[in-house]
Amino acid sequence: MVVAVTTVASFEIEYRRYLDPSGRPERSLPAFARDRDALVSLYRALVLTRAFDAKAIALQRTGRLGTYPSCLGQEAVAVGLGDAMAPDDVLLPYAREQGAQFLRGVALTELFLYWGGDERGSDFRRAREDFPICVPVASHAPHAVGVALAFQLRNERRVAVCVSGDGATSKGDFYEALNVAGAWRLPVVFVVTNNQWAISLPRSAQTAAATLAQKAIAAGFAGGQVDGNDVIAVRDAVHRALSHARDGAGPHLIEALTYRLSDHTTADNASRYRDDESVGGHWREDPIARLRAHLTAAHGWTKDEEEATLASCAAEVERAAEEYLATPPQPPEAVFDYLYESLPADLAGQRAAAAEAQAAAARSDDG
């Protein structure tokens, strides 16, 4: 029987990569990536991020930091997008964007403070408009829409960049944000770091969608995939999306394919749900080794330069760790301040009572 059918819409999802896992270019590189200095600074950002990550885990293991989410193996996503952003764009991170935050001007000490359990870690001295880390998954996606709305209302050529994980794409707020961003053609770029896991849930069980990039189709704008372990591809894709958004052409979604080499956090034990061999295989995709290989082959990166880079990053991380460990906690009043611009009378009473309670506790041994 003939069926009454006409095709009314069709869509495609593209994938981008420049460097193969061994660091060999598969295609001619984008302009920025032919400049040795540009690549070296990307490389240093990757190395610094990994050094910070290792130190954070070491501090946690020795009881000097709280639960911490490692970004081991995913550094290129954060570094690529952080490098592509303009200073006055606004970053809305999830939790594994250490590399991007550092490039944005967030101090290593600030991130140590935050994961060390001190609210001042979110009071960035630079990157004043960037959002703090967002623990409730995907709940920052609507914030990015609001930030982009502010840019649109003020006719500013700025873009909000929201980063989330593969698991976040299952949440309603993620989708609502995409839909409004599309409906209002807002300058916002959604970067989905697909590290293949949401704690113990593999990407394959998170959604039946063949790609996470196609989540954007439901919201009426384009999405694409990129090799998230190829920092050149990430930076290039994010840069394109940013220019597109700056020109008023609306939002874009980038799915960066990578792999979470670490446990979900220091509180997690991934061996309960995935076997180490399969994880080990992903080291072949290591974004740092990949860029180093390319630098060596194409730009004569030397052993001395490598060692100097490692050393300076290690030193920078050590300095930050010491500064963090030397930072005294906030005064007790900090429990009450910062909630309202000016302390309401009702809360002032509690603030006083609390001070009294502490004084009492100090006097007695009951505490």
Next chain:
Amino acid sequence: MVVAVTTVASFEIEYRRYLDPSGRPERSLPAFARDRDALVSLYRALVLTRAFDAKAIALQRTGRLGTYPSCLGQEAVAVGLGDAMAPDDVLLPYAREQGAQFLRGVALTELFLYWGGDERGSDFRRAREDFPICVPVASHAPHAVGVALAFQLRNERRVAVCVSGDGATSKGDFYEALNVAGAWRLPVVFVVTNNQWAISLPRSAQTAAATLAQKAIAAGFAGGQVDGNDVIAVRDAVHRALSHARDGAGPHLIEALTYRLSDHTTADNASRYRDDESVGGHWREDPIARLRAHLTAAHGWTKDEEEATLASCAAEVERAAEEYLATPPQPPEAVFDYLYESLPADLAGQRAAAAEAQAAAARSDDG
């Protein structure tokens, strides 16, 4: 510059229609639609629905019914899907599916009671497993996923059918439901009645998506469009989706294109946000006239048959309205019962106090 791009996924959205607005078949009709009796029963269901709708509005205007959402012009969507469903499938309606509910066995009197402000209107004597009308937009979509999960767990060849509007597709719970349904390959069909409006918001402002059918792409399953004013196309599309789901092939989304000829509800005044001319034009698409024209041309539908149908539907609606108006309200205790299977002691106290308060009010004139 050559760019490193490969296409990793592509999608298409199809549109189906059998009868053009004048009732002329554009394609050979599906088997069921060549049977005069089948078409006549569909036709009667459409006429009955419109008669009920008119009566409900009349009752509301005369203060004998509460706020009511008319389905004028959209009857073919509900009738087509209601007719396609098997008795033991489960319907999760939004609010304009009167035609489907009647075909499922919900009594006209029950819907009058519900919109008249009586909870017993949701205690369907038949269609015992169907869900009641769902006022919080899209919040029933996850319920459909749960019902479908029950069918899957029991290996039953049953399907949950969730109906919502175009506005509902912007909500996070709608999307979360689609995503889980796709991930778990559940037997559920989502029908989106795109009547072009969400109260005052036109479909074009609801989302940048070219179609609402493509919302399914984000969830990893197929969606398609159908002419929602062609009851044959609706029934055919829903029937295909149901068989597909029954066979374990997972969910499907159908966007039924129609038009809300009425105000949003009896509490709304659509002339504030759309001009009557543009609305009037849509009468050319009237699903009832369309099927009648086809019945007349292809099956010798007579004036007598037409009048008999109108008369019997009018009579059925009148009987139901009288039954509704003659139904005394629930006893006062009904305010406390049905909340828990057995009344907790704490609530029993309030139940007694309430009875006392009423008695007092009855005695005095304070109430």
Next chain:
Amino acid sequence: MVQALNAALARAMAEDERVLVLGEDVGIDGGVFRVTDGLLDRFGAGRVRDTPLAETAIAGLSVGVAAQGFRPVAEIQFMGFIHSAVDQLVCHASRLRWRTRGRLTCPLVVRAPYGGGIHAIEHHSESTEAMFAHVPGLRVVIPSSPARAYGLLLAAIRDPDPVLFLEPKRIYRALKEEVPDNGAAAPLDSCFQLRDGDDLTLVAWGAMLVETLAAAERLAAEGVTADVLDVATLSPLDMGTILRSVEKTGRCVIVHEAPLTAGFGAEIAARLVEHGLLSLRAPVKRVTGYDTVPPLPRLEHLYMPSTARVLAAARETLAYS
């Protein structure tokens, strides 16, 4: 009250271009209750925005645009649909200043019509103010007259922190009164004393002031005078005024439409017994909705606290000694 709210919004938008109005049907339709009527024509589609049907996004994008220095006034069409916005209000709006030690702030107002008594359809009669009064960092404000609606909404919009502004829809059009559009804000930290008395303190907010004032009238006719306090700003709460009144009267009845258990009346009663036990000459009574779902229209009248119930409680309290 609708006109007063509309005037306050227009005033706020005119005097501060950072003020935005957004929500479902707030534009050309002027809001389903017409509170935003005319704002689109006057201030344009940039600042008066119809949103897609998505409460989480409405609240969440408001947090984002507020962090950028705008002052969004977001409408949730009915309080029954505010639940999808709770996550954004609890995890973000109320905490952004706290989380960033004051670096980013959230000068946001979320407006929502609330309460029953208008024979509405399902999910259109809820009053869940107590759930929000429990959220640190979120102000909860409820007007009970056109004048207070005007002054409190202006204050809420000018406040640098997030405010949940609940509008008792039953009295949207009931109470008519001339409200001078003078831009004068009302205080966000004090109860309003609506009647003066010596024998009894009646505490209420929102539409329940109608029944409460009627009861006070009735009692006055019988020679019993009552303080009638409109709490207005549930959070932060002005307990001082209530304590002072009960110190004088020794007797208190609290009236609210929300269910009894864990309703906001409990907080007031608890503070009375904690800080005013000595002045209490009778048990503090609460006249509230029952711990049930608001019934559909046919039985709704059995649920709503009535003047008769307020009077009965008042008389019991007065009889106590």
Next chain:
Amino acid sequence: MVQALNAALARAMAEDERVLVLGEDVGIDGGVFRVTDGLLDRFGAGRVRDTPLAETAIAGLSVGVAAQGFRPVAEIQFMGFIHSAVDQLVCHASRLRWRTRGRLTCPLVVRAPYGGGIHAIEHHSESTEAMFAHVPGLRVVIPSSPARAYGLLLAAIRDPDPVLFLEPKRIYRALKEEVPDNGAAAPLDSCFQLRDGDDLTLVAWGAMLVETLAAAERLAAEGVTADVLDVATLSPLDMGTILRSVEKTGRCVIVHEAPLTAGFGAEIAARLVEHGLLSLRAPVKRVTGYDTVPPLPRLEHLYMPSTARVLAAARETLAYS
């Protein structure tokens, strides 16, 4: 407590095949706190389901599958993430039986670890039980020991109506005790009396019983004896037991971790003054978290109610006359 909860879940699944367990990471990972450890192996992926990361869907599909006769036990990984499920709990789970006059029901249990004191990251220390105790039709249950966790969880799963089951994560592993896996459910409508006394009534729930019992110990050493009541089932509330105790002691201190204002302690205090005023020989004190966000680990200890604060309040109450 983790083992007791795990045993209760296993028992319930073994004795009733309609019982399902679902949530994020409840399968192979056994839940981030291991409460569902081993259930996947024993009962299979059909009945123990890892869900996508979507709390609204978790709650909503649980309502749907419950309406079909299953008995889902849904886990929300931390109470700080329950807000996205509020809409489903308030508008649907708690009302399905009511809305359909008993035709469709919702035998659903939503489990969530709650409370602070474990030096967790942001949004992992909340206690918002009061918001849910205000929802008619939703039971709110909180265990304070392994034995009560076992009995109350079994009762919650067997109950024909929706139950929010909050697990005080601070004592997940703190209190060790042998719990016989005898399938015996605990009552869902009564407080547990943990200590007997004459001078004072201490009321608490969840992890706060640790500080409360410690305070009672200390007072006993000083010759002051206290009734210690574990409310356990906040809603519906067993006020009778509390009233009887205060009738005896005349003095009451309520302890909870949640912020003071509109916390559940207010409901108990309010009922004491409404129904037990005559027996009150001192103001009812509440020792609670402050009306602030739970601070991050470095200052968290300043927020958590301490034994010292409970003692101070108890002594004030005892000194009062």
